[in-house]
Amino acid sequence: MVVSLSRRNGLVDFFYWVWDGLDRTVFIGTKFSFPARFVSPFGFLGMLTFVVFIILGVSGALLMFYYEPILNRAWDSVEKINNDVPFGFHIRNIHYHASNAMVLLAILHMYYQYFSGRYKIRNEILWVTGVILGTVTILEAFTGYDIIFSERAELAISIAASLTNSIPIAGPTIREAMFGSGFHDFVLRFYAQHVFVLPVVMLGLMAVHLPRFLVFDVPMVMAISGAILITGGVFPVDMGFKFEPTVPPGITVPEWYLTGLYAFLRTQYDKFVTGVLWPGLFILALLVVPFIDRYKKFSWKDRPLVTAFGITGITQIIVTTYWGFYISPDTAMPLVQRLVIDPILFYTVMILLVPLGFGFSYMMIKMSKEAERKAKLAASKGPQKVAQIHLSAKWINWLIIALLGFQVYLNIAAYNAALSGMNNFSLFLIGVITLVFAGLFHVYRYGMNEAKKIPALPPTIEKEIPKSIGVAPSTAAKVPEKEKSPEPKLTSKETTEIKTVSALSEDLKDKTTDLKKL
Amino acid sequence: MKACMPEQDSGAKGTLSRRDFLKLLGAAGTGLAFTPYVPWGNFMPNPDTASLEKAKVILPDDTHANVNTYPINHAEVITYPKTGDSVLDEEAFRKWQFIRLPPELGGDAKDVSAFRAYSMVCLHLWCLWKYWPEEKRRRGECPCHGSMYNPLTGTAFVGPASLQAPPSNTLPRLTLEADVDGFLWISPAKWNVNENGVVGYGRFVKS
Numbered sequence: 001m002v003v004s005l006s007r008r009n010g011l012v013d014f015f016y017w018v019w020d021g022l023d024r025t026v027f028i029g030t031k032f033s034f035p036a037r038f039v040s041p042f043g044f045l046g047m048l049t050f051v052v053f054i055i056l057g058v059s060g061a062l063l064m065f066y067y068e069p070i071l072n073r074a075w076d077s078v079e080k081i082n083n084d085v086p087f088g089f090h091i092r093n094i095h096y097h098a099s100n101a102m103v104l105l106a107i108l109h110m111y112y113q114y115f116s117g118r119y120k121i122r123n124e125i126l127w128v129t130g131v132i133l134g135t136v137t138i139l140e141a142f143t144g145y146d147i148i149f150s151e152r153a154e155l156a157i158s159i160a161a162s163l164t165n166s167i168p169i170a171g172p173t174i175r176e177a178m179f180g181s182g183f184h185d186f187v188l189r190f191y192a193q194h195v196f197v198l199p200v201v202m203l204g205l206m207a208v209h210l211p212r213f214l215v216f217d218v219p220m221v222m223a224i225s226g227a228i229l230i231t232g233g234v235f236p237v238d239m240g241f242k243f244e245p246t247v248p249p250g251i252t253v254p255e256w257y258l259t260g261l262y263a264f265l266r267t268q269y270d271k272f273v274t275g276v277l278w279p280g281l282f283i284l285a286l287l288v289v290p291f292i293d294r295y296k297k298f299s300w301k302d303r304p305l306v307t308a309f310g311i312t313g314i315t316q317i318i319v320t321t322y323w324g325f326y327i328s329p330d331t332a333m334p335l336v337q338r339l340v341i342d343p344i345l346f347y348t349v350m351i352l353l354v355p356l357g358f359g360f361s362y363m364m365i366k367m368s369k370e371a372e373r374k375a376k377l378a379a380s381k382g383p384q385k386v387a388q389i390h391l392s393a394k395w396i397n398w399l400i401i402a403l404l405g406f407q408v409y410l411n412i413a414a415y416n417a418a419l420s421g422m423n424n425f426s427l428f429l430i431g432v433i434t435l436v437f438a439g440l441f442h443v444y445r446y447g448m449n450e451a452k453k454i455p456a457l458p459p460t461i462e463k464e465i466p467k468s469i470g471v472a473p474s475t476a477a478k479v480p481e482k483e484k485s486p487e488p489k490l491t492s493k494e495t496t497e498i499k500t501v502s503a504l505s506e507d508l509k510d511k512t513t514d515l516k517k518l
Numbered sequence: 519m520k521a522c523m524p525e526q527d528s529g530a531k532g533t534l535s536r537r538d539f540l541k542l543l544g545a546a547g548t549g550l551a552f553t554p555y556v557p558w559g560n561f562m563p564n565p566d567t568a569s570l571e572k573a574k575v576i577l578p579d580d581t582h583a584n585v586n587t588y589p590i591n592h593a594e595v596i597t598y599p600k601t602g603d604s605v606l607d608e609e610a611f612r613k614w615q616f617i618r619l620p621p622e623l624g625g626d627a628k629d630v631s632a633f634r635a636y637s638m639v640c641l642h643l644w645c646l647w648k649y650w651p652e653e654k655r656r657r658g659e660c661p662c663h664g665s666m667y668n669p670l671t672g673t674a675f676v677g678p679a680s681l682q683a684p685p686s687n688t689l690p691r692l693t694l695e696a697d698v699d700g701f702l703w704i705s706p707a708k709w710n711v712n713e714n715g716v717v718g719y720g721r722f723v724k725s
Contacts, residue, residue, distance in 0.1 A: 181563065
């Protein structure tokens with residue numbers, strides 16, 4: 001048997017062939033870059049959201065094999081998935097926690113783009129489709145947790161249908177057409193929207209929304225997947241109570257991304273205004289931001305008004321989200337007192353948050369500008385204090401071997417846990433495996449980069465000159481200060497990463513030859 | 519070639535030629551002429567087909583409710599209209615709170631005036647409310663946003679449902695009748711706001 005140590009063996013060649021062939025497809029405009037070192041995940045949160053979308057698609061497709069969208073069987077089929085189907089617990093938890101992760105990542109992605117001003121300069125289409133995509137993502141998550149048809153899901157469906165019904169003039173028609181006439185239709189149609197209509201809409205919007213340069217950072221993707229799995233292991237999603245029409249449900253609170261809306265509904269005001277108009281206005285405000293923001297600069301520090309609006313919005317979201325969750329635990333109080341939020345207090349707080357948000361933004365801008373000024377002053381004098389970890393090739397090898405061994409151990413442990421019925425523990429361990437893989441990949445990547453580096457120059461030997469003679473050392477052995485440490489300064493542009501490195505090393509080669517000549 | 523077809527050239531620069539415009543008009547007109555005959559809206563809604571006829575008040579234990587045996591200040595869930603399909607009968611829109619009023623509201627009367635049947639779908643956001651017979655409650659309460667209903671009239675007096683304009687503050691109600699043996703029946707319902715009301719929307723209180 002011949003074993004090739006060349007990295008371009010037949011299989012790899014095949015993958016390269018496929019990869020090159022993709023140039024002829026719709027992917028021609030998309031450039032993937034696999035960063036060669038750690039880059040901040042804020043820059044590619046959108047890509048992470050997309051990866052979670054794929055995870056949701058796969059796990060959701062698996063759930064479809066068992067789920068039954070029928071009024072009196074939906075909950076029982078989910079229970080079967082959760083308790084009886086092998087690995088059904090895992091798939092359901094991955095699907096549930098990935099949906100939360102997707103909503104969270106989409107929100108973080110939006111706010112990062114908002115504060116860094118990325119929606120400007122012909123990115124308006126990306127921004128507008130992104131906001132719609134985010135709204136559809138929340139609808140998708142919402143329809144998902146409704147079709148379990150537990151008590152909470154039934155209430156959520158009721159509220160969704162009656163809010164649609166409350167739209168003036170067109171409401172009842174829209175409700176009849178989209179949701180049907182009764183709960184049997186609601187469950188079936190929410191399911192149809194959840195597994196087909198909304199995902200297709202999302203894919204269509206993504207075709208417009210995905211930019212041409214995509215960063216696929218393997219360790220970060222694995223870390224996010226691991227986080228989803230670990231959350232699933234530590235906080236496995238419960239079944240709730242099966243909805244029985246003869247047993248009115250207890251108090252339930254919606255999922256965290258809707259409790260803000262729930263707080264508004266609890267102020268007793270008209271359901272259309274609080275439940276449809278306010279969130280609609282919020283989404284509309286986000287949609288028009290790029291057309292209102294006339295600042296010439298990008299940074300949040302240079303766009304005080306836009307930043308202040310964003311900060312105010314975030315504080316209001318946080319406050320209403322918490323307020324929506326909070327229900328007085330005192331069961332002796334009448335239900336209405338526990339549930340209803342005093343509208344005067346609520347809206348006063350909302351209004352008070354505006355000057356607070358503006359003041360906070362003003363303070364942050366002041367402070368960061370001051371910090372920038374000081375950093376500039378400090379940069380001109382004194383050494384750069386950047387801590388770095390350097391591992392030798394030998395230690396990198398040992399570390400990779402140790403991590404591989406740990407992986408083997410974790411795999412056995414996870415399999416053993418699944419076999420002995422400890423579902424959530426096995427899910428947790430799979431999450432740890434994924435995280436360890438992320439670390440492993442990062443160490444590997446680091447090692448590959450280290451190997452590419454030009455080895456440091458041997459220390460220059462100064463000629464031993466007897467002191468008594470007192471002749472200055474010859475200039476030939478002196479190396480200019482700058483070139484003593486050939487540490488390439490990399491730019492933060494991930495896309496040109498490899499090119500920069502190779503260009504720099506070319507540059508350095510020239511310099512070393514120069515030195516040798518000397 | 520250009521010289522042969524001058525009329526095609528005229529519309530080339532982004533403007534619509536008169537002939538093309540007329541063609542478009544003709545095509546659109548033909549299409550529009552047929553639209554009223556296509557029942558566009560019929561596919562998506564799935565209207566309820568249960569027939570509204572006189573029905574027995576069947577309690578959850580499958581017995582026929584009777585004036586002489588049903589306890590005072592007590593509520594059960596009944597289904598109307600029944601379809602015969604056990605799945606469709608589970609629907610919240612077919613569920614009614616069947617209440618015998620407390621004594622102070624006339625619940626000890628031995629006739630149909632002691633009974634009420636209100637839609638369980640709360641008029642605010644369609645959660646399911648329930649009658650609470652405890653001493654200081656004796657009212658319908660919704661678990662979602664705390665609306666409370668007067669068992670005598672079905673009108674909300676506290677909570678978000680009470681702030682909605684009529685008819686959306688009063689629950690739909692079934693008309694009940696009793697036969698000579700005291701057995702209770704539901705009269706055929708008329709789903710409009712001036713009669714039995716519309717489930718999830720409300721009912722005008724007749725003065």
